[in-house]
Amino acid sequence: MGEMEELRKEADNLKDQITEARKVVQDTTLQEAVAGTTLVGRVQLKTRKTLRGHLAKIYAMHWGTDTNCSKLCVSASQDGKLIVWDTLTTNKVNAIPLKSSWVMTCAYAPSGNMVACGGLDNMCSIYNLKGKDGNVKVMRELAAHTGYLSCCRFLNDSEIITSSGDCTCILWDIETGTEKTIFAGHLGDCMSLAVSPDFKMFISGACDFTAKLWDIREATCRQTFSGHESDINAIGFFPNGNAVITGSDDATCKLYDLRADQELITYQDSGIMCGVTSLAASLSGRLLLAGYDDFNVNIWDMLKAERVGVLAGHDNRVSCIGVSSDGMACCTGSWDSFLKIWN
Amino acid sequence: MPGVINMDELTDVDKAKMERDQKKIEVKLERWMTSKCCTEFMEAVQAGVEEDTLVKGIAEDKNPFKELKGGCVVC
Numbered sequence: 001m002g003e004m005e006e007l008r009k010e011a012d013n014l015k016d017q018i019t020e021a022r023k024v025v026q027d028t029t030l031q032e033a034v035a036g037t038t039l040v041g042r043v044q045l046k047t048r049k050t051l052r053g054h055l056a057k058i059y060a061m062h063w064g065t066d067t068n069c070s071k072l073c074v075s076a077s078q079d080g081k082l083i084v085w086d087t088l089t090t091n092k093v094n095a096i097p098l099k100s101s102w103v104m105t106c107a108y109a110p111s112g113n114m115v116a117c118g119g120l121d122n123m124c125s126i127y128n129l130k131g132k133d134g135n136v137k138v139m140r141e142l143a144a145h146t147g148y149l150s151c152c153r154f155l156n157d158s159e160i161i162t163s164s165g166d167c168t169c170i171l172w173d174i175e176t177g178t179e180k181t182i183f184a185g186h187l188g189d190c191m192s193l194a195v196s197p198d199f200k201m202f203i204s205g206a207c208d209f210t211a212k213l214w215d216i217r218e219a220t221c222r223q224t225f226s227g228h229e230s231d232i233n234a235i236g237f238f239p240n241g242n243a244v245i246t247g248s249d250d251a252t253c254k255l256y257d258l259r260a261d262q263e264l265i266t267y268q269d270s271g272i273m274c275g276v277t278s279l280a281a282s283l284s285g286r287l288l289l290a291g292y293d294d295f296n297v298n299i300w301d302m303l304k305a306e307r308v309g310v311l312a313g314h315d316n317r318v319s320c321i322g323v324s325s326d327g328m329a330c331c332t333g334s335w336d337s338f339l340k341i342w343n
Numbered sequence: 344m345p346g347v348i349n350m351d352e353l354t355d356v357d358k359a360k361m362e363r364d365q366k367k368i369e370v371k372l373e374r375w376m377t378s379k380c381c382t383e384f385m386e387a388v389q390a391g392v393e394e395d396t397l398v399k400g401i402a403e404d405k406n407p408f409k410e411l412k413g414g415c416v417v418c
Contacts, residue, residue: 007359014366025374033381040398048408071407088407146351166351185365187358221365223372240387242380257384259375264384284391286398303388328396329408341408343396 022262030255030264031305040286040301043309048329049090051339055079058319058333059119060105065325066112073322074115075333076106082117084108084129087324087331087341096127096136109154114139116160118149124162126174140177144170151193153202155216161202163190169204171216181219185212191233197241205232211246213258225256227263234279234290238302245288247276253290255302267300269307278320283327291318297332313340 056079064072072093074084080101084094102120109115118124124142131137147165154160155171159180163169169183169190188207195202201222205211211232213223225244234247243264244256253267253276267288274293281288281302288300289311297318299309311318316335323330329343353361392398403409 003356004359007363011363011366014370017370021374025376027376028378028381030381034385185361223369243384257380260377260380261372261374282395282397284395285388286392286395303385330397343401343408
């Protein structure tokens with residue numbers, strides 16, 4: 001038997017053992033467990049603000065988290081700009097011109113001091129918002145990925161994690177501009193990442209249809225979650241960090257529990273046939289807001305796995321969605337060039 | 344720096360080894376019963392739901408995103 005065949009056989013054997021081990025602990029399904037709970041009431045959110053200013057498709061947005069900027073958010077558009085918005089007044093706090101207009105992701109540092117973005121330039125550019133002269137300048141350009149930058153998230157002012165079309169994720173030292181750790185293992189483009197609430201782990205979703213949980217400091221992949229039948233475009237942690245939510249081109253979202261190491265439920269409807277582009281959980285985790293290719297956002301009761309609302313208001317694909325850190329509002333960004341704030 | 348890996352440079356055998364080694368790690372995981380996970384999941388959701396604005400709604404006068412009356416917004 002050739003080496004390849006042997007390795008494949010070993011891996012398949014181990015995968016079968018993992019499937020068995022997951023079955024052994026499956027003494028109930030979430031559907032059975034929630035049978036006695038009531039469906040959450042119909043959710044009807046209204047557009048409270050429309051953020052106008054971008055001149056092309058919006059690809060990403062991210063809320064600030066620090067108490068000073070919990071109502072600020074940053075958005076990235078292929079008009080070549082990053083805009084930091086005050087969502088209460090709809091004023092633009094910063095409008096940052098980018099070297100490359102092919103941006104696919106943006107992030108707000110937890111401190112509020114920096115924002116980052118990247119895309120088809122294969123780089124992650126870090127901007128200092130609090131420079132002495134008030135001008136926003138590029139602080140670092142993190143270059144090492146050999147594919148597009150699909151997502152980035154700050155751990156703190158000196159570390160950021162990126163995911164890429166080159167199938168890897170990287171933990172960077174922002175001060176030195178170098179790679180601290182490369183997380184390899186996905187067999188397809190990494191499309192999205194999310195950091196755990198305690199900042200010790202992160203999850204990545206990829207075009208190999210799997211999601212992986214990584215230990216940041218140990219630099220290892222702890223768990224791999226399968227089940228999706230197409231690319232995973234969006235990923236997020238359930239608010240308490242014990243579960244992972246994924247959104248895929250297969251038109252479904254899934255909830256995976258980290259301790260049971262398996263899927264607890266799938267959010268799907270025979271009437272929904274287009275891919276999920278983005279997702280965010282409400283503050284308690286009761287609601288899952290997911291953006292789809294058909295220009296809508298569906299709101300799911302996360303316990304009962306039923307749709308309880310729709311956000312209709314954009315004239316093109318909803319590419320990004322986020323819930324503010326205090327849970328007071330959700331923001332949607334679209335290819336129609338607008339962002340909307342809802343609650 | 345740990346693991347300099349350029350995925351383009353890995354051979355199929357390298358990738359198969361990585362996959363095999365990864366599954367060796369994952370097979371050892373201690374897994375919780377799903378009943379325990381589901382209970383905790385339900386409790387976590389229900390614990391926070393009263394403070395969850397998107398679920399409970401918010402009174403117009405308490406909504407920080409309410410329409411600003413009067414004045415003008417300069418963009």
